Amino acid sequence: MSTAMGRSPSPKTSSSAPPNTSSTENPKTVAKCQATPRRSVLQKGPVIVKVLSTTKPFEYETPEMEKKIMFHAT
Secondary structure (H helix, E strand, O other): OHHHHHOOOOOOOOOOOOOOOOOOOHHHHHHHHHHHHHHOOOOOOOOOOOOOOEOOOEEEEOOOOOEEEEOOEO
Protein backbone atom coordinates (compact mmCIF):
# COMPACT_ATOMS: atom_id res chain seq x y z
CA MET A 1 0.00 0.00 0.00
CA SER A 2 2.90 2.40 0.59
CA THR A 3 4.01 2.11 -3.06
CA ALA A 4 0.55 3.11 -4.25
CA MET A 5 0.59 6.18 -2.03
CA GLY A 6 3.87 7.40 -3.57
CA ARG A 7 2.60 7.24 -7.13
CA SER A 8 0.21 9.65 -8.76
CA PRO A 9 -2.85 7.98 -10.28
CA SER A 10 -2.71 7.51 -14.02
CA PRO A 11 -5.34 9.43 -16.00
CA LYS A 12 -8.32 7.37 -17.09
CA THR A 13 -8.77 7.17 -20.85
CA SER A 14 -11.28 5.34 -22.96
CA SER A 15 -10.14 2.27 -24.83
CA SER A 16 -10.44 4.10 -28.18
CA ALA A 17 -8.21 7.00 -27.11
CA PRO A 18 -4.43 6.71 -27.36
CA PRO A 19 -2.67 6.69 -23.97
CA ASN A 20 -1.01 10.09 -24.58
CA THR A 21 -4.34 11.87 -25.28
CA SER A 22 -5.59 13.96 -22.39
CA SER A 23 -9.24 13.84 -21.41
CA THR A 24 -9.71 17.51 -22.33
CA GLU A 25 -8.93 16.75 -26.00
CA ASN A 26 -11.42 13.89 -26.32
CA PRO A 27 -14.59 16.02 -26.82
CA LYS A 28 -12.97 17.89 -29.71
CA THR A 29 -11.83 14.64 -31.32
CA VAL A 30 -15.25 13.06 -30.92
CA ALA A 31 -16.96 16.15 -32.37
CA LYS A 32 -14.69 16.09 -35.42
CA CYS A 33 -15.36 12.40 -36.03
CA GLN A 34 -19.11 12.87 -35.78
CA ALA A 35 -19.14 15.89 -38.12
CA THR A 36 -17.05 14.26 -40.86
CA PRO A 37 -19.69 11.81 -42.17
CA ARG A 38 -22.31 14.56 -42.46
CA ARG A 39 -20.16 16.48 -44.93
CA SER A 40 -19.83 13.51 -47.26
CA VAL A 41 -23.61 12.93 -47.52
CA LEU A 42 -25.34 14.58 -50.48
CA GLN A 43 -28.38 16.76 -49.83
CA LYS A 44 -31.49 14.87 -50.96
CA GLY A 45 -34.25 17.39 -50.42
CA PRO A 46 -34.83 21.08 -51.06
CA VAL A 47 -32.80 23.64 -49.16
CA ILE A 48 -34.24 27.04 -48.21
CA VAL A 49 -31.74 29.85 -48.71
CA LYS A 50 -31.82 33.64 -48.64
CA VAL A 51 -30.58 35.21 -51.87
CA LEU A 52 -28.99 38.62 -51.48
CA SER A 53 -28.16 39.35 -55.11
CA THR A 54 -28.21 37.73 -58.55
CA THR A 55 -26.54 38.25 -61.91
CA LYS A 56 -28.39 38.52 -65.19
CA PRO A 57 -29.10 35.10 -66.71
CA PHE A 58 -26.52 34.00 -69.27
CA GLU A 59 -26.34 31.20 -71.79
CA TYR A 60 -23.69 28.46 -71.61
CA GLU A 61 -22.92 25.30 -73.53
CA THR A 62 -22.69 21.88 -71.86
CA PRO A 63 -20.08 19.25 -72.81
CA GLU A 64 -22.92 17.51 -74.72
CA MET A 65 -23.25 20.69 -76.87
CA GLU A 66 -26.58 21.70 -75.30
CA LYS A 67 -27.30 25.37 -74.69
CA LYS A 68 -28.65 26.18 -71.22
CA ILE A 69 -29.33 29.31 -69.18
CA MET A 70 -27.88 29.94 -65.74
CA PHE A 71 -27.52 32.77 -63.24
CA HIS A 72 -25.35 33.23 -60.17
CA ALA A 73 -26.83 34.03 -56.77
CA THR A 74 -25.08 35.10 -53.59
